[in-house]
Amino acid sequence: MFAAAERRLHTVTAEAYDEAIPDLRSALLSAHFKFRESPGSVLVVVSGADGAGKGELVHRLNEWLDPRGVETHAFWDFTDEEREHPAMWRYWRAMPGRGRVGILFGSWYTRPIICRVLKQQKRRSFEADLERIVTFERMLTDSGTRIVKLWLHLPKEHQRKRLKELEPLGRLGPDDWKHFKRYERFRDVSRQAMEHTHRPNAPWLIIDARDRRYRELSAGHALLAALRPPRGQRGGARSKATVKRDYAPGPARLETLDLSARLRKGAYERELKALQSRLSSLAWAAREVRHTTVLVFEGWDAGGKGSAIRRVTQAMDPRLYRVVGIAAPNDEERRHHYLWRFWRHVPRDGSFTIFDRSWYGRVLVERVEGFATMPEWDRSFGEINDFEAQLGAHGITVAKFWLHVSPEEQLRRFKERQRIAWKRHKITDEDWRNREKYPAYLEAVEEMLDRCSPPSAPWTLIAANDKRHARIAILRTLVERLEQALKL
């Protein structure tokens, strides 16, 4: 892969550079300006050998763009805060919004490559990391992000020379010489990483980094191409292309639920007390070992989510949990991938986060109401599974509850809400409209249950016609999941 970059020395004369720059700069600025209205974003990943001029290039790209539309993120060693989140969290925080350019100095490639070079991880785990990166980049490009992956390459002797030049200027990082001693291994591991992740949607551009002018012009033109997609590819985020759905409905699961399940008041109060007391101890025990839990509550309107959540939180010290109510996204959220706002709420180790509605809105309300196109929500099933798998891989317990009520019970509750003063605000015209779309929602729910139920993050279906039964079922499931996770 590096042979082409090494075959000859790629240089640009000072004259040619000075002549090319004005045109390139004004083309970049004008493309960047137009790009503000784009439904996608551009991510520039700057990677390569130590001493190859990555930092300098980052400065140059910044100089060439309109500062109001670009943000640069440099990634240092993982901070304690970053370590206490799933690995990709730090990168999600750095994602540019639509119409903006993000320049990343250091990226999701850095750690897998270094760990593999230093033999801190096995080949299989390295390859699993790369596979995860492919999935991640696919998700970004699917949603309209263009990824420019630059690799600044230096042959060995040039790297040695460069490091020697930088040393007296105090510009060397603490590990640069240490890494140089492993030049060949670095080259081979990097090549593997690039070969595995060189995909049509996110190809690598390897740049001969020996000559400053050459590498700057190459990078500049690659960025320009990303800001100006060829005709016919515009609006990638909302492609109208017909996508064939690759889904055959599974067996209906909601039907199997026994909605007649009931619990008497006495038994309810006994069980509630016992389960809440157990949950309280488990929450403290989880805190002790910094175990994290994410709870998802979804269900029909008036299904009893709010009051069920309160039965959970009553058992916990308020410092141990956070309830996140999900409504329509705000303007900042709308400018990002739909999962971005949920990544923001992924908790730090040692606490509970309870989502009152969640990322499943993508395949429920957004699907049924047409806020997302079919290709968009169809690929969300995989993206959501991947998201939850990342939580699981970090050791987070993910418990998801669907509160199921019959249409008749829902109607009864709507009417009750209108009668009781302090419940009246809970019922809106939208609720009545949603009711009319029951069949469409039912289809969406069944597909969600079918496609998003991995063993590590299963849905628990709750028969919720009887609130007492529902609350106890939820608490019991949660207690069991926690006992399992904490091995208690």
Place this chain on the structure above:
Amino acid sequence: MFAAAERRLHTVTAEAYDEAIPDLRSALLSAHFKFRESPGSVLVVVSGADGAGKGELVHRLNEWLDPRGVETHAFWDFTDEEREHPAMWRYWRAMPGRGRVGILFGSWYTRPIICRVLKQQKRRSFEADLERIVTFERMLTDSGTRIVKLWLHLPKEHQRKRLKELEPLGRLGPDDWKHFKRYERFRDVSRQAMEHTHRPNAPWLIIDARDRRYRELSAGHALLAALRPPRGQRGGARSKATVKRDYAPGPARLETLDLSARLRKGAYERELKALQSRLSSLAWAAREVRHTTVLVFEGWDAGGKGSAIRRVTQAMDPRLYRVVGIAAPNDEERRHHYLWRFWRHVPRDGSFTIFDRSWYGRVLVERVEGFATMPEWDRSFGEINDFEAQLGAHGITVAKFWLHVSPEEQLRRFKERQRIAWKRHKITDEDWRNREKYPAYLEAVEEMLDRCSPPSAPWTLIAANDKRHARIAILRTLVERLEQALKL
């Protein structure tokens, strides 16, 4: 202060409670619903004795409000991340936006009181903390936030009883008995804190916490009163009352600047190289000791801020700094106090944050263009000084630069920008309009320089008619400030 709460046992019978609740709940909900359109927010601070039912009350208030308009924040011990920011940062993160209710379990009172009880801080430093709290709360209420400060009080014997009841349920925190042993000292220190911070704009409500029903109804009514301000006090955030300005202009400072200062190319390049090399070492040295620097760049349009900032960043590893460009606030930012969005960018220890425009927009563009009312921008001077003092108290170096160019030089640059292709985007109709308002801006700048120049965060006026001179002056000042701060 607690005598009234202890004088008699305040109780509410179950019947009276059951009768009062429906009215209270529907009044709360309807007031909360209307409050969504309010230009202010409500903060409920829940404090008081261990075992007095704070957590339970937090749950109850949540139950009574519309979950979509309320957020609860519980404060644990400071995390590493919080420790690496100025102390108030954690609370700024938790501030509710306009039209919302924030419930705080634990607050800025907790740490000063505990530290004083355990004699970890002297009386004088405790009083300084309280004074800072008064300033902070004044700032919040000035901007339309209503603060409900609840103190749940328990006489000693009742606290003992409560802790004994809670112990077998696993609901005691690790320090509860330890604190109980110091009951009298806790009571006295808390009383001092409350007496000092009991102000008309943010009074304390002490609630006899022995009876659950009594404390819940008391808190509920206090919250209701905050959600429903008495007639005539509506729209506190944008009060039309005439405020008398208490400011006599100081001597004009910009006039004293020698705008003819120039630097030849040869001397410039020599100095630039030397200063950048020094700055590079200093940036690494600062990282080493986790010293933080905040740089503020303000100045006339076309004053050369962008290119001056690049001369600073060129000298630094991209992982050591972050440039924050400040434009108009987004909708989330607009729903908060104007300082909120700057608090978001206050860096963690060990890095540089460079603000390209800043919080001074409040007393510059917002003042001149009328986006802020006179009382609003007039009180901002003090709020800004307080903000920077908090950065300073945390050990952060604050360096502020005003880039001054003559109107003639500005005109020359505007015209040049229109000529050169890649500079054209930099000049907008707004720039020309701002130019017409030169006298109003000049007055605003002079007042800002006069009122916001404490010794710990001085303005450095930069004669910027000559860009080379300006860049060297900035770099030299920065290097000097860093050498001083790092004692190098």
